[in-house]
Amino acid sequence: xxxxxxxxxxxxxxxxxxxxxxxxxxxxxxxxxxxxxxxxxxxxxxxxxxxxxxxxxxxxxxxxxxxxxxxxx
Amino acid sequence: xxxxxxxxxxxxxxxxxxxxxxxxxxxxxxxxxxxxxxxxxxxxxxxxxxxxxxxxxxxxxxxxxxxxxxxxx
Numbered sequence: 135x136x137x138x139x140x141x142x143x144x145x146x147x148x149x150x151x152x153x154x155x156x157x158x159x160x161x162x163x164x165x166x167x168x169x170x171x172x173x174x175x176x177x178x179x180x181x182x183x184x185x186x187x188x189x190x191x192x193x194x195x196x197x198x199x200x201x202x203x204x205x206x207x
Numbered sequence: 208x209x210x211x212x213x214x215x216x217x218x219x220x221x222x223x224x225x226x227x228x229x230x231x232x233x234x235x236x237x238x239x240x241x242x243x244x245x246x247x248x249x250x251x252x253x254x255x256x257x258x259x260x261x262x263x264x265x266x267x268x269x270x271x272x273x274x275x276x277x278x279x280x
Binding site for chain 1: 219220221222223231233247248249259260261263264265266267268269270271272274275276277278280
């Protein structure tokens, strides 16, 4: 299996934590040495195993912020 | 390959569109007949093919909103 290299350059916060300690976090991550992207993803407590997630550009994060602020949550 | 059934119950908006017309969207989606969850994911123009994404609870969306509003974007 190919190895994925990643470097968590910045952590902005977590939005939830599961009973087993996995957290959904928003980070700035460089994948395989490429320029870092924003990344919303689930991680184990040690940041060694990752779950499903999505990478986002700064523009996408801005659009998401506008969208969330227009929703009734 | 197992089939995934999904029903897009509500669409809240898109945060980007690629050159090929794929859009990153925030939707409320029921997966395999289960109760609907918020879902941030990339879709083809016809909502037939999906890309990577993440499902979110209402509480997680609320937390994400707070987090984004505290960031300098």
